[in-house]
Amino acid sequence: xxxxxxxxxxxxxxxxxxxxxxxxxxxxxxxxxxxxxxxxxxxxxxxxxxxxxxxxxxxxxxxxxxxxxxxxxxxxxxxxxxxxxxxxxxxxxxxxxxxxxxxxxxxxxxxxxxxxxxxxxxxxxxxxxxxxxxxxxxxxxxxxxxxxxxxxxxxxxxxxxxxxxxxxxxxxxxxxxxxxxxxxxxxxxxxxxxxxxxxxxxxxxxxxxxxxxxxxxxxxxxxxxxxxxxxxxxxxxxxxxxxxxxxxxxxxxxxxxxxxxxxxxxxxxxxxxxxxxxxxxxxxxx
Amino acid sequence: xxxxxxxxxxxxxxxxxxxxxxxxxxxxxxxxxxxxxxxxxxxxxxxxxxxxxxxxxxxxxxxxxxxxxxxxxxxxxxxxxxxxxxxxxxxxxxxxxxxxxxxxxxxxxxxxxxxxxxxxxxxxxxxxxxxxxxxxxxxxxxxxxxxxxxxxxxxxxxxxxxxxxxxxxxxxxxxxxxxxxxxxxxxxxxxxxxxxxxxxxxxxxxxxxxxxxxxxxxxxxxxxxxxxxxxxxxxxxxxxxxxxxxxxxxxxxxxxxxxxxxxxxxxxxxxxxxxxxxxxxxxxxxxxxxxxxxxxxxxxxxxxxxxxxxxxxx
Numbered sequence: 167x168x169x170x171x172x173x174x175x176x177x178x179x180x181x182x183x184x185x186x187x188x189x190x191x192x193x194x195x196x197x198x199x200x201x202x203x204x205x206x207x208x209x210x211x212x213x214x215x216x217x218x219x220x221x222x223x224x225x226x227x228x229x230x231x232x233x234x235x236x237x238x239x240x241x242x243x244x245x246x247x248x249x250x251x252x253x254x255x256x257x258x259x260x261x262x263x264x265x266x267x268x269x270x271x272x273x274x275x276x277x278x279x280x281x282x283x284x285x286x287x288x289x290x291x292x293x294x295x296x297x298x299x300x301x302x303x304x305x306x307x308x309x310x311x312x313x314x315x316x317x318x319x320x321x322x323x324x325x326x327x328x329x330x331x332x333x334x335x336x337x338x339x340x341x342x343x344x345x346x347x348x349x350x351x352x353x354x355x356x357x358x359x360x361x362x363x364x365x366x367x368x369x370x371x372x373x374x375x376x377x378x379x380x381x382x383x384x385x386x387x388x389x390x391x392x393x394x395x396x397x398x399x400x401x402x403x404x405x406x407x408x409x410x411x412x413x414x415x416x417x418x419x420x421x422x423x424x425x426x427x428x429x430x431x432x433x434x435x436x437x438x439x440x441x442x443x444x445x446x447x448x449x450x451x452x
Numbered sequence: 453x454x455x456x457x458x459x460x461x462x463x464x465x466x467x468x469x470x471x472x473x474x475x476x477x478x479x480x481x482x483x484x485x486x487x488x489x490x491x492x493x494x495x496x497x498x499x500x501x502x503x504x505x506x507x508x509x510x511x512x513x514x515x516x517x518x519x520x521x522x523x524x525x526x527x528x529x530x531x532x533x534x535x536x537x538x539x540x541x542x543x544x545x546x547x548x549x550x551x552x553x554x555x556x557x558x559x560x561x562x563x564x565x566x567x568x569x570x571x572x573x574x575x576x577x578x579x580x581x582x583x584x585x586x587x588x589x590x591x592x593x594x595x596x597x598x599x600x601x602x603x604x605x606x607x608x609x610x611x612x613x614x615x616x617x618x619x620x621x622x623x624x625x626x627x628x629x630x631x632x633x634x635x636x637x638x639x640x641x642x643x644x645x646x647x648x649x650x651x652x653x654x655x656x657x658x659x660x661x662x663x664x665x666x667x668x669x670x671x672x673x674x675x676x677x678x679x680x681x682x683x684x685x686x687x688x689x690x691x692x693x694x695x696x697x698x699x700x701x702x703x704x705x706x707x708x709x710x711x712x713x714x715x716x717x718x719x720x721x722x723x724x725x726x727x728x729x730x731x732x733x734x735x736x737x738x739x740x741x742x743x744x745x746x747x748x749x750x751x752x753x754x755x756x757x758x759x760x761x762x763x764x765x766x
Contacts, residue, residue, distance in 0.1 A: 171485050171486065172485070172486045172489055174489070176489060178490060178731075178732055178733060215730060215731065222521045222522040223519065224519065224522060224523060224524060224676045224677065224706075224726060224727070224729070224730045225519050225524060225729055225730055226729070226730055268731070270732060397514065398514075398515060398517060399517075400517050400519075400524060400526070400729045401728070401729040401730075401732075403482075403486050403487075403489075403490075403732055404482050404486040405480055405481055405482040405486050405487065405728060405729065406480065406517070406526070406528075406729050407479075407482075407511065407516070407528045407531050408514070408515075408516040408517035408526060408528065409514075410511070410514060410516070410531070411514075421510070422510050422511055422531060427486075442514075443513055443514060443515075443668065444513045445510050445511070445512065445513050449510045450508055450510060451507065451508035451509040451510040451511075451531070451532075451533075451534070452510040
C-alpha cells in the first residue's frame with residue numbers, strides 16, 4: 167500500500183509577526199505568510215520553530231491555524247491562538263511585532279465540507295475552538311446551519327471571539343467549574359443539541375478524551391464525526407513517526423498512522439480510541 | 453592569475469563515490485517523499501532509508517517521544533512496511549528522484565540479516581547498505597547485536613556472506629558499550645567495509661507530574677546536539693584505531709560547524725537526523741555551511757579534512 171504523503175502545499179518560510187495580543191488565557195498571533203494564506207484550510211496546522219538560534223528546544227511546535235486569509239491590502243496572513251503553557255509556546259507568545267518565526271505550513275488534512283447545506287455541530291475543547299470559527303464561516307457560506315459547543319476547565323480558557331460568536335446559529339458553553347455556561351463537560355450537553363437540531367455532522371477539536379467521548383455519542387446517533395486530534399509531534403512533516411494513532415483504513419485494516427499526514431482531521435469512528443495508547447491486537451505489523 | 457575556486461566536495465564510501473558528504477540519518481527521513489517537498493533529494497550525498505525489517509512492523513505504543521535539553525528521546529520500535537513492500541515502492545521512487553540510496557536494514561535474528569541481504573543483493577540503484585545492529589529499541593535486550601563483539605560479528609558476517617562482494621556495507625554501532633573500538637575492529641574483521649557512528653544513546657525521562665516514565669516503553673534513544681560530544685569521541689577513537697575504514701558520522705549535527713567537527717574527528721560522510729525534525733531543510737543548509745567552512749579553512753578537497761584533528765602538532 168502506498169503511504170499517504172505530506173500536504174502538497176506545505177512550504178517553509180520566515181514569517182513576520184504582525185501582531186500579538188493577549189486574550190484571556192491565550193495569545194492571538196498574526197503572521198505575514200504570503201501565499202500560504204491562500205492554501206491553508208480550516209483544520210490544517212502550522213509547525214513553528216521555537217527558541218531562536220542555538221535554542222535547546224530542538225523540535226517544532228504544532229498549532230492549529232485559527233484563520234488564514236488575504237487581507238484587502240493584498241497581504242496574506244495567518245492567525246493563531248496560542249496557549250502559553252510550555253517553554254516553546256511561551257517563547258512564541260512573547261514574540262514582538264516585527265520579529266520573525268520560521269514556519270512550515272499548511273500541514274495535515276483539513277475538515278471536509280459537504281457540497282450541500284447541512285446541519286452541523288462544531289465542538290471545541292479549550293483553545294481547540296481555534297480552527298472551528300473559520301470552518302463555521304465556510305459552512306455558513308454553503309448555506310449550512312452551524313451550532314457550536316465550547317468547553318473548558320474554566321471561563322478564562324474558553325476561546326470565543328466576538329466575530330466567532332456571530333458566525334454561528336447557537337453557542338453553548340460548558341465549564342468544569344461552572345464559571346461560565348453550563349457546569350460539566352461538552353459531552354453532557356451533546357445529546358439534547360443533536361436531537362433538537364437534527365445534527366447531520368459533527369466537527370470537533372480538542373483533547374483526546376473529549377474526542378473519544380464525542381465519537382461514542384456520534385456513533386450512537388449515527389452522525390458523521392470529523393475530529394482534529396492532538397498527538398504530540400516532533401516534526402509535523404511525517405518523518406519522525408512519533409504522532410501515530412491506531413486508525414482503520416478503507417481496506418478495513420487498522421494501522422498506526424501518522425496524525426501529521428493522515429490527520430489532524432480524521433473520521434472519529436475509525437480511530438481505536440479505547441486503545442489509542444497501545445498497539446491494539448490486529449494492527450498491521452503487530 | 454586566477455585563483456582555483458573548484459573545491460572537490462565528493463567523498464568515498466568504500467568503493468562508491470558520492471558528490472557530497474551530507475546524508476540523511478536512518479529513521480529521520482521517512483520514505484524520502486516528505487523531504488522531497490523541501491529540496492531535491494539528489495542535492496544531498498545520499499538518502500539513508502529507515503531501517504527496514506523482514507516483515508511489516510507496527511512499532512511501539514505512544515507516547516514515543518519526549519523533548520530533552522538539546523535533544524529528544526524516541527522509541528518508535530522500527531515501524532515500517534517490511535522489505536518486500538519497501539523494495540516495491542520506496543526504492544523505485546527514490547531512484548526516480550535521482551537520489552543515491554543507502555538502505556538501512558535491521559533484524560531480530562542473524563538469519564533475518566542473512567535473508568535481508570539476499571533480498572537486496574540483486575536490487576539495482578543502491579549505493580551501500582547500513583546494517584543497523586545497534587538499535588536500542590528492539591524488545592529483547594539480548595538482541596542488541598552491537599553491544600556484544602560476538603553477536604555484532606555474527607550479524608555483519610551474515611550480511612557479508614549473503615550480499616556478495618559488490619555492495620559496500622556499513623555497520624552502525626551503538627555508543628552504549630565499554631569499548632567501541634573493539635566492536636568496530638570485530639565487525640570490520642567480519643567484512644564490514646565501513647562504520648556508521650553513532651546510534652542513539654539509551655535514556656529515560658520521568659514525568660514529574662504523573663511520576664511515571666514519559667515514554668510508553670520507559671526507555672528511548674537520545675539524539676540531538678546533547679549527544680554530539682559522544683559522537684565526536686567515538687568517531688575519533690575508532691578513526692585512530694582504524695584510519696583506513698570510512699566512517700559515516702552522526703550524532704547531533706545541526707550546523708556546518710557541527711558537521712566539520714565530526715569530519716575532523718574522522719568521518720567521511722555526515723548523516724543529519726534530529727536536526728531535520730526541527731528544520732526540514734537542515735541537510736541542505738549544513739551542506740552549504742560545511743563547504744564554506746572547508747574552503748575558508750583552506751582545504752582544496754573534502755577528503756583532506758577527514759580526520760584532520762589527528763594530525764601531529766608542529
